[in-house]
Amino acid sequence: MLKTGLIQPETIPGNFPRNLRTIVELYRSCLDGGAELVLCPPLALSGMHTGELALRGGFRSQHRAALAYLAREITEVPLLLGAADAEGLRFHLLRNGRSFPQEAVIPHSAFCAGSVPVSGVFRNTEEAGFSVLPWASSSPAPCLLLRTPSGAWREGLLEREEQEERRLAQATGLPVFTSRLAGAEGPFLLPGASSAWSGGGSFLGRLRLFERDSAVISPSPPAHQAFSLPAPEEQLRQALRKGMADFILKTGHGCACMNLLESPSSPLLAHLLKEALPSLKITGLIPPLPGIPERNLVRAKALADKLGIYAREWTIPTNTADEGPDEHFTAMWRMRQWAQEEGALPLSALNGTDLMTDSPLLPGALAADFIPLGDLYETELADLFPGHLSPAPEAAIRDSLLASLHRKHESATPLAERLPEREQEIRRLQRKGRASEWMRRKLPPRLLLRSVPGEPETPYVHRLMD
Structure with missing residues (x-):
């Protein structure tokens, strides 16, 4: 398994300069930790709940410009994130100043249905170094699976999703990462608590609840990190x-x-x-x-x-x-x-x-x-x-x-x-x-x-x- 950086920004919808700065800062902290690949939650550039902002003139051009600017800040270690386009949410691998759009697209209907999309991250010898494809049980084995839930926080959400994440890791024998945004976006509170599980179903790490955070996840389970989530009452507080x-x-x-x-x-x-x-x-x-x-x-x-x-x-x-x-x-x-x-x-x-x-x-x-x-x-x-x-x-x-x-x-x-x-x-x-x-x-x-x-x-x- 790779040493994988996991970043969890707090975003403001439509505030591209602030969101860009946050992503770059968290990415560089993962570089300092020796990450070989950095995973960023989808829609971290634009914010998740953009609402009518996405309909305003210039929003898409600003989004494309922000993505190009972000690519110039990325070094040899690739950054994977999802950005919205006409087909849905498309994954992009950014490396050495370039953006490589991927075949993996999460359609808009997947968000409406409330399901959690799962994508496979494959290592290859191409310039991007990796590729991302929609994952199915019949697919070739990737180096890791990436889950990208989009729901706002509510009681019991994190407990249920981590159970699903662990079951998926045990069933496939592959490392499973869940990547989420954190913080408040208008009327929604995004949970954060991005997490990772090994192919054997062992807990590898979790980022902070509701807060901006980053970490480099190693293949071996941590010795001292708490396994369980905070109690529901503490989450509500x-x-x-x-x-x-x-x-x-x-x-x-x-x-x-x-x-x-x-x-x-x-x-x-x-x-x-x-x-x-x-x-x-x-x-x-x-x-x-x-x-x-x-x-x-x-x-x-x-x-x-x-x-x-x-x-x-x-x-x-x-x-x-x-x-x-x-x-x-x-x-x-x-x-x-x-x-x-x-x-x-x-x-x-x-x-x-x-x-x-x-x-x-x-x-x-x-x-x-x-x-x-x-x-x-x-x-x-x-x-x-x-x-x-x-x-x-x-x-x-x-x-x-x-x-x-x-x-x-x-x-x-x-x-x-x-x-x-x-x-x-x-x-x-x-x-x-x-x-x-x-x-x-x-x-x-x-x-x-x-x-x-x-x-x-x-x-x-x-x-x-x-």
Whole structure:
């Protein structure tokens, strides 16, 4: 087996200069490690989720120019990457300043089907040194197999794919590499964690989860590297932190603000923000609205002092009290107005349960530009972050009902038959669910917290949609 370099860039769709610089830096780090071949994830030049950028004039010419420039930076050690063309995603081998397009093309339909393409990398005596062909069990034996999954991160994805990778290595007796991009691209969080397995099914190495990374994979298994992936709970923690940090940094905001009295999840969001971006200037807004106990105001101020957050408190002027349907809406409107004047990013700590059950909270969601906790329920948050949240028993009952009524789109009748003592509450929740389903169709795309009934669920937190 070759000493193979594996690089894992973080990309920004359409930002060719930045993506180029990242690839070259990681490639050179593999050269320093003695790599004989370097594997780069497909679409590392353009970014994966380019959307309408790919339709704009000049995008393809910029892409071709970036590929030619990258080839000039490649030395004797070849770099393999995939770039989009009219037929799909074509592999290119770059070596000694030249680009050698390969026969291996991943059609667009393969991405739509959700399957993981597998290609064979063959060593030869031609100028490129290697060739890449679509692999099948009847194909000649290559020097390694390359898997190129394209899905965004979600719970259980990496565990399932590594099982498939290991089974493929054991079945073929060939080294198997999986190459992925990392980091956040708009509404998607790319998992990274590119990995390699030997022909006997032994674990050879894995790059970092969600982060830019590179490594040179040797034929012998590592002596000290951990074999197993982080636990699902730890992956979710990292996803929350990485998603928040990437979104805020890539949008160019140097400060953010949030309502410290918005929901029970507000302290958690404040802690996560300080962990992910300790240097970010955060303003904690404390609107003393009617009905808020004094002890909650004291707790919010204490939290701000503990975390080093600037606390801003104000009273709604009487001459603006009639500008919204209620004082809560007026407060949210004024907070957003202040955030725009200060150039701060308005954040919300609301989650799916809040918006489904407490309609007065909807103005807060509409006023925010980013809802990191999104579709997480309070009970799930309490399990993931013990000590930050302690939902009451009735909240757990409410959330379990919501999970059945909204996540699974079940009818309320079977639930009411199983829980006759709670039938009235179940019917009420179903009516609220139907109303919120109608209302969410009128919300901006960043607030699409539920899938359309009858379609597969895509929880918000898994995509960390802005």
